[in-house]
Amino acid sequence: xxxxxxxxxxxxxxxxxxxxxxxxxxxxxxxxxxxxxxxxxxxxxxxxxxxxxxxxxxxxxxxxxxxxxxxxxxxxxxxxxxxxxxxxxxxxxxxxxxxxxxxxxxxxxxxxxxxxxxxxxxxxxxxxxxxxxxxxxxxxxxxxxxxxxxxxxxxxxxxxxxxxxxxxxxxxxxxxxxxxxxxxxxxxxxxxxxxxxxxxxxxxxxxxxxxxxxxxxxxxxxxxxxxxxxxxxxxxxxxxxxxxxxxxxxxxxxxxxxxxxxxxxxxxxxxxxxxxxxxxxxxxxxxxxxxxxxxxxxxxxxxxxxxxxxxxxxxxxxxxxxxxxxxxxxxxxxxxxxxxxxxxxxxxxxxxxxxxxxxxxxxxxxxxxxxxxxxxxxxxxxxxxxxxxxxxxxxxxxxxxxxxxxxxxxxxxxxxxxxxxxxxxxxxxxxxxxxxxxxxxxxxxxxxxxxxxxxxxxxxxxxxxxxxxxxxxxxxxxxxxxxxx
Amino acid sequence: xxxxxxxxxxxxxxxxxxxxxxxxxxxxxxxxxxxxxxxxxxxxxxxxxxxxxxxxxxxxxxxxxxxxxxxxxxxxxxxxxxxxxxxxxxxxxxxxxxxxxxxxxxxxxxxxxxxxxxxxxxxxxxxxxxxxxxxxxxxxxxxxxxxxxxxxxxxxxxxxxxxxxxxxxxxxxxxxxxxxxxxxxxxxxxxxxxxxxxxxxxxxxxxxxxxxxxxxxxxxxxxxxxxxxxxxxxxxxxxxxxxxxxxxxxxxxxxxxxxxxxxxxxxxxxxxxxxxxxxxxxxxxxxxxxxxxxxxxxxxxxxxxxxxxxxxxxxxxxxxxxxxxxxxxxxxxxxxxxxxxxxxxxxxxxxxxxxxxxxxxxxxxxxxxxxxxxxxxxxxxxxxxxxxxxxxxxxxxxxxxxxxxxxxxxxxxxxxxxxxxxxxxxxxxxxxxxxxxxxxxxxxxxxxxxxxxxxxxxxxxxxxxxxxxxxxxxxxxxxxxxxxx
Numbered sequence: 006x007x008x009x010x011x012x013x014x015x016x017x018x019x020x021x022x023x024x025x026x027x028x029x030x031x032x033x034x035x036x037x038x039x040x041x042x043x044x045x046x047x048x049x050x051x052x053x054x055x056x057x058x059x060x061x062x063x064x065x066x067x068x069x070x071x072x073x074x075x076x077x078x079x080x081x082x083x084x085x086x087x088x089x090x091x092x093x094x095x096x097x098x099x100x101x102x103x104x105x106x107x108x109x110x111x112x113x114x115x116x117x118x119x120x121x122x123x124x125x126x127x128x129x130x131x132x133x134x135x136x137x138x139x140x141x142x143x144x145x146x147x148x149x150x151x152x153x154x155x156x157x158x159x160x161x162x163x164x165x166x167x168x169x170x171x172x173x174x175x176x177x178x179x180x181x182x183x184x185x186x187x188x189x190x191x192x193x194x195x196x197x198x199x200x201x202x203x204x205x206x207x208x209x210x211x212x213x214x215x216x217x218x219x220x221x222x223x224x225x226x227x228x229x230x231x232x233x234x235x236x237x238x239x240x241x242x243x244x245x246x247x248x249x250x251x252x253x254x255x256x257x258x259x260x261x262x263x264x265x266x267x268x269x270x271x272x273x274x275x276x277x278x279x280x281x282x283x284x285x286x287x288x289x290x291x292x293x294x295x296x297x298x299x300x301x302x303x304x305x306x307x308x309x310x311x312x313x314x315x316x317x318x319x320x321x322x323x324x325x326x327x328x329x330x331x332x333x334x335x336x337x338x339x340x341x342x343x344x345x346x347x348x349x350x351x352x353x354x355x356x357x358x359x360x361x362x363x364x365x366x367x368x369x370x371x372x373x374x375x376x377x378x379x380x381x382x383x384x385x386x387x388x389x390x391x392x393x394x395x396x397x398x399x400x401x402x403x404x405x406x407x408x409x410x411x412x413x414x415x416x417x418x419x420x421x422x423x424x425x426x427x428x429x430x431x432x433x434x435x436x437x438x439x440x441x442x443x444x445x446x447x448x449x450x451x452x453x454x455x456x457x458x459x460x461x462x463x464x465x466x467x468x469x470x471x472x473x474x475x476x477x478x479x480x481x482x483x484x485x486x487x488x489x490x
Numbered sequence: 491x492x493x494x495x496x497x498x499x500x501x502x503x504x505x506x507x508x509x510x511x512x513x514x515x516x517x518x519x520x521x522x523x524x525x526x527x528x529x530x531x532x533x534x535x536x537x538x539x540x541x542x543x544x545x546x547x548x549x550x551x552x553x554x555x556x557x558x559x560x561x562x563x564x565x566x567x568x569x570x571x572x573x574x575x576x577x578x579x580x581x582x583x584x585x586x587x588x589x590x591x592x593x594x595x596x597x598x599x600x601x602x603x604x605x606x607x608x609x610x611x612x613x614x615x616x617x618x619x620x621x622x623x624x625x626x627x628x629x630x631x632x633x634x635x636x637x638x639x640x641x642x643x644x645x646x647x648x649x650x651x652x653x654x655x656x657x658x659x660x661x662x663x664x665x666x667x668x669x670x671x672x673x674x675x676x677x678x679x680x681x682x683x684x685x686x687x688x689x690x691x692x693x694x695x696x697x698x699x700x701x702x703x704x705x706x707x708x709x710x711x712x713x714x715x716x717x718x719x720x721x722x723x724x725x726x727x728x729x730x731x732x733x734x735x736x737x738x739x740x741x742x743x744x745x746x747x748x749x750x751x752x753x754x755x756x757x758x759x760x761x762x763x764x765x766x767x768x769x770x771x772x773x774x775x776x777x778x779x780x781x782x783x784x785x786x787x788x789x790x791x792x793x794x795x796x797x798x799x800x801x802x803x804x805x806x807x808x809x810x811x812x813x814x815x816x817x818x819x820x821x822x823x824x825x826x827x828x829x830x831x832x833x834x835x836x837x838x839x840x841x842x843x844x845x846x847x848x849x850x851x852x853x854x855x856x857x858x859x860x861x862x863x864x865x866x867x868x869x870x871x872x873x874x875x876x877x878x879x880x881x882x883x884x885x886x887x888x889x890x891x892x893x894x895x896x897x898x899x900x901x902x903x904x905x906x907x908x909x910x911x912x913x914x915x916x917x918x919x920x921x922x923x924x925x926x927x928x929x930x931x932x933x934x935x936x937x938x939x940x941x942x943x944x945x946x947x948x949x950x951x952x953x954x955x956x957x958x959x960x961x962x963x964x965x966x967x968x969x970x971x972x973x974x975x
Contacts, residue, residue, distance in 0.1 A: 048835050084605075095599050102508075105591070106591045110514070126537045184668065198823040341683070359643075361687075376497075
């Protein structure tokens with residue numbers, strides 16, 4: 006045994022330590038509410054406690070796991086806490102964690118169909134399932150000209166959408182000879198920062214990211230979009246891509262996809278829809294209106310790793326025409342040639358994103374869809390939407406607070422209406438709340454005003470946590486007034 | 491319990507199912523030799539067995555795990571098999587799998603220091619450890635102007651190196667106003683395909699990827715490099731980046747870094763060193779010569795997810811000047827603003843790569859370094875290098891075979907010297923070997939000739955597997971001769 010395994014962990018030891026880690030996580034699930042939601046450490050706290058050099062001799066696993074409790078845990082912000090309301094949810098459900106574990110244990114590479122056929126085929130199949138589950142347009146199915154792929158994040162999906170759009174807009178010339186004519190991208194100032202990041206990476210230049218004006222509700226103004234595109238066409242700039250958002254990060258705005266799609270179709274611009282945050286809502290038939298107009302889109306992404314209980318990373322990215330994407334990214338060196346690829350009858354996902362290697366991420370998505378079933382997913386999404394609307398109604402009913410935006414899905418944007426200095430009062434309120442460790446929320450700026458964001462979508466969040474959060478927010482706000490107490 | 495958890499998996503159920511998955515993986519480790527290394531299924535086999543639609547009701551976990559055995563396993567190519575000699579190793583060691591599991595269970599997002607300080611600090615610290623472990627130049631330490639970050643793959647690292655190089659070469663103009671002047675990248679035809687992919691993505695155009703001639707051993711000719719750069723400078727093309735490779739994928743060639751670095755320094759070109767495959771060898775002092783000249787590099791990457799027993803994904807990417815990288819990729823929308831970031835005293839890794847979100851991947855690297863210790867890692871790397879050299883000596887001693895390239899580390903390139911049609915005979919040999927399921931190897935083309943590649947670095951591979959592989963190769967080659975038998 007010793008000779009066979011050398012310094013490697015034997016299967017017997019793996020069984021033992023694996024159980025310890027599984028128990029550790031189950032304990033964590035049970036006690037996650039006991040931790041301050043936001044880590045309270047100062048910069049450098051962890052590093053100061055770690056040895057300056059890597060260990061020369063191996064150490065027992067028990068000691069390593071003990072150091073997780075002792076050293077790492079104080080520096081953790083608890084995204085799995087039921088009182089985590091910041092940014093957006095990032096759920097790690099039981100079946101998803103176990104899918105990730107199995108993927109790590111199998112340790113296969115899915116860069117080519119041939120390097121593990123099941124890794125590719127399960128992904129294609131489950132992404133087709135997602136089309137049905139979310140009621141997405143049929144062109145995104147792999148059975149036609151389109152198809153889906155798992156990306157690490159919506160940032161990467163948006164980049165890939167832009168690369169495919171550029172390939173189409175330049176008929177491949179950009180790939181071969183570089184960007185020799187200006188290419189413009191259109192989005193509102195509410196679109197995710199990853200749009201600008203993609204524009205930079207692709208070398209278009211942020212000057213060519215056109216900020217499309219919005220209406221009073223922060224949604225894209227399609228008339229203004231048409232004017233911008235027309236002006237670019239007249240000026241010799243090639244319109245490359247327009248990005249519509251379903252559920253902006255700032256305030257959950259849903260852009261008017263049907264009207265944007267019409268402009269895009271008329272003027273030949275690639276239409277990418279970023280539903281990273283909110284696409285999951287479409288598991289419920291009564292919320293599918295968020296995707297109205299999606300049939301006009303060339304590409305789409307949403308993040309099961311946000312609200313669909315799949316642990317990060319799992320963004321699902323779809324294109325209606327996979328040809329443009331693959332032409333933009335496919336390079337076939339000799340050492341990757343194989344019979345299956347040569348026949349053209351299989352998908353090689355390495356041509357669908359930036360990295361070459363890829364994990365078997367479809368397993369965790371498959372596990373989640375089968376564990377919950379469509380019914381279970383709908384149940385929990387409905388619960389979060391109902392809690393969000395309930396909180397919004399409490400805020401509306403309280404004269405000391407105001408809603409800063411509609412709350413159709415899983416995000417409430419609001420402000421404390423302090424008589425003195427609302428800007429300062431709301432900033433102080435956020436800091437005090439987060440420093441308490443009782444709950445965690447983040448902020449945005451809407452119409453130039455500092456605004457609190459509270460997103461309800463963590464899998465452990467129940468009505469009592471939302472009630473407690475609201476009580477804490479009210480009490481803290483009032484205690485912060487100079488004349489309080 | 492039912493009400494509290496709804497459709498979620500309860501902690502108690504997670505304990506039970508988690509143990510089942512841990513046992514499944516331990517069983518897999520014990521029986522991995524029993525499977526055909528290369529999956530023997532035809533395209534479509536898995537998809538034909540899966541339901542066309544996602545399940546409406548949730549299913550018991552036991553059934554899902556049972557379907558992994560029944561449906562998924564026939565479509566798996568066993569990268570963890572001791573007889574997997576294809577491409578490069580992709581090891582999933584016990585401590586790494588458990589680090590991945592813990593990361594999934596914690597479910598934190600490391601996009602900002604503030605979103606989980608320990609996630610960022612452990613990564614920075616362990617990447618500084620790696621500098622010491624591999625004897626990398628001090629400018630890559632985070633304590634100076636440089637630093638390291640975990641990327642998903644060397645492809646992404648190469649892209650990020652190019653973005654930083656472009657930022658420096660254009661003093662930021664490319665980011666703001668797009669690529670308005672041609673930018674050239676230099677690499678040999680033996681460099682990884684990700685160099686061309688990065689050139690495409692960044693919008694430089696593959697026309698501007700200069701193929702630097704090589705010497706007889708396939709290493710970059712630095713004199714030719716200087717001529718190419720000079721010619722570009724004379725023609726108004728901005729030299730942007732040169733890529734040197736430590737261990738090419740095709741045949742493990744090590745480019746002459748000191749000479750390339752001298753040209754890069756003289757002419758102001760960003761020097762990226764891609765040691766994805768072979769950097770791990772530097773854990774052994776006697777193999778550190780592979781990094782000679784690395785002190786002249788601006789950036790560097792290697793993949794612990796190949797040979798350092800960390801499961802995919804874990805590429806470590808270093809820059810000597812983090813400023814250029816961060817300037818190329820940093821965008822700060824309001825909803826990501828926070829006090830720690832504003833002070834400038836912390837690292838926000840979202841600015842170091844394409845995606846915004848990121849998992850806690852430092853855990854698995856930390857677990858591996860502590861479980862093995864430097865001593866354990868050296869032990870196994872030395873074992874693989876010794877086995878590789880032994881196999882190379884057997885091939886050299888056999889008149890029916892020939893070495894196609896030196897085998898300094900963990901890859902042997904060789905051919906069967908068939909008297910009739912060597913090209914056809916070697917192709918047939920590869921197909922027959924892989925179809926047998928006994929072992930798996932891949933190929934390349936060197937000097938225009940079809941060449942077998944056998945990489946020794948899977949953690950389960952012992953001397954007996956290399957011996958068995960060699961016997962199988964010899965027997966199969968001879969049986970394939972028309973006059974055999």
